[in-house]
Amino acid sequence: MASLLDPFGLLRDLAAGTEQIGRALIGQERVRLAVTGLTRAGKTVFLTSLVANLLAAGRGSRTLPALEQAAGGRLRAVRLVPAGVESVPRFDVHAHLEALARDPPAWPDRTEDLSTLELTLELDRQGMFGSLLGTRTVTLELLDYPGEWLLDLPMLDQDYAAWSRETLARLRAPERLPATREFLAFADALPEDAPAEEALARRGHALYREALRGCRDRLGFRFLQPGRVLNPGPRGEAPLLWFFPLPRPGGTGLAGLLARRHAAYVAEQRERFFEPFFRRFHRQAVLVDVLGALHAGEAAFADTAEALGAIAASLRQGTGLLERLLGLGTTRTAFVATKADHVPARQREALTALLGHLVQAPQASAAVAGAVTAVHALAAIRCTEEDVVSLEGRPVGAVRGVLLKEGRSAKVYPGEVPMRPPEPGFWQHAFFEMPAFQPPRLDPAGGSGVPHLGLDALLAWLIGDLL
Amino acid sequence: MILEEEAERDRPAPRLDFGWEQAVAPVAPAPKPRRWSGLGRLAAGAGVLILGLSALESFNFVAAQFERGAALGLLTLGVVVAGFGLILSAGWAELRGLLALRSVDRARAAFARGDLEAARAEAVRWAGGVEEAASLQPALREARSVEELRALLLAGPLRTLEARAATLGRNAAVQSFAVTAISPSPALDALIFAWRGVRLLRQVAALHGVRPGIAATLALMRRTLFDAATVAATDIAVDAAARALLTNPLMQKFAGEAAAGAVAARRMLRLSRAAAEACRPVPPG
Known part of the structure; x- marks a missing residue:
């Protein structure tokens, strides 16, 4: 439309x-x-x-x-x-x-x-x-x-209130709590008519950024917004990034300031990233x-x-x-x-x-x-070639490559990849984390x-x- | 589950090598068996008969002349050697013209492949044969990449040559325009146009260090013809439009002639550009 x-x-x-x-x-x-x-x-x-x-x-x-x-x-x-x-x-x-x-x-390093x-x-x-x-x-x-920026695309059609509601719902998921608890405690404690104090905005933003980083680096989550908070790009952090979701986003003081920054951020991402590169x-x-x-x-x-x-x-x-x-x-x-x-x-x-x-x-x-x-x-x-390892006395398919950090050759059996979204029982046994391999010659x-x-x-x- | 290999534990392992370079190396297409066509065999046979028999006949004639007298024999031998020498030198010139075209092809293929060594060798060799490019040889020898070679050639001699080819084309265009305007019959137009076109082709080729004989001119014509043919449709359209626009019979006649002349002139310009394109050691684009 x-x-x-x-x-x-x-x-x-x-x-x-x-x-x-x-x-x-x-x-x-x-x-x-x-x-x-x-x-x-x-x-x-x-x-x-x-x-x-x-x-x-x-x-x-x-x-x-x-x-x-x-x-x-x-x-x-x-x-x-x-x-x-x-x-x-x-x-x-x-x-x-x-x-x-x-x-x-x-x-290659993170883009x-x-x-x-x-x-x-x-x-x-x-x-x-x-x-x-x-x-x-x-x-x-x-x-x-930067892949993080891609997740700003769904923000383009949301206002601050809708974005806050959805983002907080995700942050409150039990699996994310280890990384987001501190930020949620701060945000929940803010009254609806909190004043537009820069110190509050900066503190909230710093906690929110830490929560996002924890979710990405420790817990492996990907749906984290806004992308430039995680990866600000070559121009570094700008004041328009200093916003975070609020449980009561309707106020005029701090909520109003954050909503203005949210709108400015969305407009800039639309103009600089989405329109020139992803529109067509x-x-x-x-x-x-x-x-x-x-x-x-x-x-x-x-x-x-x-x-x-x-x-x-x-x-x-x-x-x-x-x-x-x-x-x-x-x-x-x-x-x-x-x-x-x-x-x-x-x-x-x-x-x-x-x-x-x-x-x-x-x-x-x-x-x-x-x-x-x-x-x-x-x-x-x-980076690997086919190999076979013996597991509990029977041969199973594996891959062989040179480990990136250790520089030694290793055979790796990655476990069985399920053909459909795994049953709950699958998650009981943590899936094996693949090591990084060296590229070939x-x-x-x-x-x-x-x-x-x-x-x-x-x-x-x-x-x-x-x- | 990671199982490190026992033997490798104490020392770093070499990187994996899939032998990728060998696996993906370009394979030259199998050479097509060259078969002589019936017409080719006929022409070759006639050539062998004409040249061979005339050589044998001349040899016999020289021997007979020597029997009559030494001075007469020497004189006949001189005539025969001069005659055959001229024929052989003409053949050699034809061959050189064709070889020059082949070397242009080799250079273009080397540039397209990105083969630096071959491209450099061809570029240096080409520059040696063209006056405008001779001073560029040391820079060409030092070039580190195919792109650098291409840039050196395009920025220097090829730009000059292109301008000269355009001048030749303009001259030919003016001449053909003038001739078309004054010539009494369309048949003569076509003849003059064809002759001027061939001359232009040879001039442009000579400019690029390719001094074509008859065979090389034919080969060049075949190359440029395809390019020039694509403009023929436009020419017809321009001509038809010019005629349709003017309904006055007198104006129509005049405009028609002018349009024909303009078309001929434009063809010459196009031909000079196509010929220059065909003689360049660097692929287009």
């Missing part, structure tokens, strides 16, 4: 739609691939592997066989689009590759800021007269960003660390599912009405279980099936918006791409029809 009430939005949609159709006609399509994922889902590693492997495929290496097959052998070259005068930082794929190849290796990159895929045309028209190009626009995209890959969620326990597992559902609903609302009518919006959405190399091959099907159950709500949202959906399991950088220049599992099948499904 938002598009109906916003004539300028409708005009922008119209212009974008016309440009998209025009570009398709002259064979110079631009495709924005939104890689969405909660924090630590592996977005940066995924983008690094995607770019390195596509560039290598453009040089003739067979790094992405399924994509090559989808392209019918017509992929001639892949190039990074040279930097222009963009104000957004550039995704530094070479720095990430060098860090991964270094000795000792380092996985602190937005960064973008564009790749041009040059393809031969199809058909008898295709060669007369020369090659055509498909430009892929990619974006990396054509393909989407939703990365989910299923094993991490499984490890964090029943409540965190349900929390991940809830967070994914809320994000998918927000993104669906963001798609322009016109785009939906003309079928120019997001046409394909893939849900992807990352770090699939942490379980032996036999269990990857279970991992995919489990993800399928976890994302039922987002899948339904995407289908309503007219997108086709699929569920995949992949390892953007493969890599070429720092990434000349031949990087070893992966299933990235080619995902790309073939996501963009194969455009090639």
Whole structure:
């Protein structure tokens, strides 16, 4: 409905739609691939592997066989689009590759800021007269960003009172109490007509921030808002972040101040993050660390599912009405279980099936918006190989890799991954926490791409029809 | 459950190696068996017969002349050597023209693959044969990446060459416009246009260090023809629009002729750009 009430939005949609159709006609399509994922889902590693492997495929290496097959052998070259005068930082794929190849290796740090990159895929045309028209190009626009910020999307359509009510309900869940107790005691003690004292606002914000950090780092929860409180980005903390949910949000003093900051924060995130980058995209890959969620326990597992559902609903609302009518919006959405190399091959099907159950709500949202959906399991950088260990006298499938911290080779049996949301009994035995592995030996220049599992099948499904 | 490997416990293990580089290394497509077509065999046979028999005949004739007298023999030998020498040198020039086109292809393939060594070698070799690029050779040898090589070539000599090719194209365009306006018959128009086009093609190729013979000119024409053909449809549309807009018979006649001339001129400009594109050692884009 938002598009109906916003004539300028409708005009922008119209212009974008016309440009998209025009570009398709002259064979110079631009495709924005939104890689969405909660924090630590592996977005940066995924983008690094995607770019390195596509560039290598453009040089003739067979790094992405399924994509090559989808392209019918017509992929001639892949190039990074040279930097222009963009104000957004550039995704530094070479720095990430060098860090991964270094000795000792380092996985990318938590992403602190937005960064973008564009790749041009040059393809031969199809058909008898295709060669007369020369090659055509498909430009892929990619974006990396802090996963925490994604959870600000559901806030865009909420006022302060509604947000406070929902957030406090989540914080009061028994599983979160170990981290949130102190903040809840402070917030509950505030009277409705508390004055707009800066000291109170700062104290409340500090306690709220600690509660969110505890939920994220100690308890493995993901649905934590606002995202910039957890990850303020390169500009650091600003006064508009100093708000927190109140049990009685209707007052005019402190509640009024917090409501104004909440509104300013939402407006800024809408203007700086959502509108320029998530308002319009054509393909989407939703990365989910299923094993991490499984490890964090029943409540965190349900929390991940809830967070994914809320994000998918927000993104669906963001798609322009016109785009939906003309079928120019997001046409394909893939849900992807990352770090699939942490379980032996036999269990990857279970991992995919489990993800399928976890994302039922987002899948339904995407289908309503007219997108086709699929569920995949992949390892953007493969760090293990198959092995067998003996468990209580019988051989079971395991993986072998080099532990990141200790630098020693180890066989790891990750336990059985359930194919559907686990029964209550499953949570009695804590799921084994997977260790971090070292990446395999890599070429720092990434000349031949990087070893992966299933990235080619995902790309073939996501963009194969455009090639 | 983590089971550390006993043997590895005391020393750091090497990183896993999947042999990825070897596994994904590009495989050259199997060379297609080259088969001579019937027409090719016919032409080759005729060539062998003409050249071989005339060589044998000449040899016999020179031998016979020597029997008549040494001076006469020497004179005949001189004539035969000069004749065959000219034919061989023409063949050699043709071959060199074709080889130059092949080396352009090799350079473009090396740039497209991102193969720095091959691209650098081809770029340096190409720069050696083009006056405008000769001074760039040391910088090309020092280039650290394919992108740097590409930027050096595009910013320096290729820009100059592009401007010169455009000048050649403009000259040819003015000439063909003038000729189309004054020539008495459309058939003559077409002939002059074709001759001027071929000349332009050879001029642009020579500018890029490719001195094409007949075979290389034909190969170049085949390449540029596809590109130039795509503008033909636009030309027809422009012509039709110009004629349809003016209903006065006199104006129509005048506008029609002018439009035809403009179309011919525009084709020349387009041809010069397409020829320059086909001769560049760097792939487009």
